[in-house]
Amino acid sequence: MTTNRPVLIAGGGIGGLTAAIALDRKAIDAQILERSTFSEESGAGIQLGPNATRILRRLGVLDALDPQTFRPDAVWLFDGRNGKKLATVPLGAFAQTRYGAPYITAHRADLHEALRTVASDCTHVSLSPEFTVTDVRDEDGISVTGSDGETRNGSLLIGADGLWSTVRGWVAPGMAPSFTGATAFRSLIPRDALPEPFSSPIVGLWLGPRSHLVHYPVQGGEAVNVVAVTEQGEKEEGWNRSAAKETVLGNFARWNDAPLGLLDAAPSWRAWSLFGLPALPHWSRGATVLLGDAAHPVLPYLAQGAGLAIEDAAELASFLGQTPSQLSRAFQAYEAVRHPRATRVQQASRRLGRAYHMGDGFLGEVFRNTRNTILGLRSETATLRGFDWLYGHGG
């Protein structure tokens, strides 16, 4: 950063807003170019582990978000076919004490709004809504062009423009997401309309053949977010298309009556296809660097996409603060730390997905029974301790 130009950030989602706030804390000017009006319409819930909330607390975002969050006591695991409870993994006070930061659930829109509010109050952050980045140039400083032809100049560019990143096309041409074959359906249900365990203060995780179901309170505990994932469906872009109840129920036809009742209680459904991306050869080119889903989208089985974007943003800002005049050194240090971390989370997420979805066919049935037995034999805290590497990160 040899000029007094701002850091340009393409994308004002979870990673882009966090990066701008983290740069502000280092007195580095940042300009966020966001194609929307900074309104998050994707009405899904989100889980944030202590690895993410620790950073949000340090940046002053957790306080802004707190009234809208929920702190679940535990994860309860169930077999989706027979309805049997398999295991409890403690969260709540246990996770808070173990990791020094809370495990929370929230509505994505509330997280986005808290980030936007804090960013708006930052001296060094400016927000440019309705600016869709269409082109990147790196000649004597970085410049980006918007869809209306307007150009912005900066000292460097952070591509935080999500799964369908335009900036990635500049950094790693030809690398595009591919459909995994799975679809996620989501809905929001008033909590007082639901029976236990769906209204319980927990994250409920129901495992079934080639499918699973997650539910947890959001909006301060007023509503329950439901996400149903199945290894079927059409390849379509977008996170917010509507889906018929019959389609969702059809995918869970042989499930137990209790989770089926939850699916039936949902007033409406939204769907999105799950995409993956092969590892990029590099995350930066010249004065441009990627973070979050633009660099390494992760399947939702470990609920860590936002967590990784938040971690990326904080670490990138830290390296830029340490060596502001040596971009390539900062980018190399960032990638050296973040690449193995993101890869580990991606691999763990895929592994969990396979374990969640066991039970298809004769062999699958054997695996499912073995999985259920192992889950039942483990002590409550042992399962959580297995995730110390994840939630203890940066502690």
Ligand SMILES: Cc1cc2nc3c(=O)[nH]c(=O)nc-3n(C[C@H](O)[C@H](O)[C@H](O)COP(=O)(O)OP(=O)(O)OC[C@H]3O[C@@H](n4cnc5c(N)ncnc54)[C@H](O)[C@@H]3O)c2cc1C
């Ligand atoms: C329904 C759902 C549930 C999820 N649940 C969890 C969870 O429980 N826990 C978790 O950690 N993660 C979860 N995730 C994943 C998480 O939301 C993403 O991994 C995270 O948002 C990635 O952050 P990001 O900043 O990289 O991208 P995003 O938050 O997607 O932000 C990208 C931004 O870039 C903007 N943009 C795109 N293209 C351009 C352009 N050309 N010019 C300007 N702006 C542009 C977009 O409008 C958007 O605002 C979930 C995702 C979804 C969809």
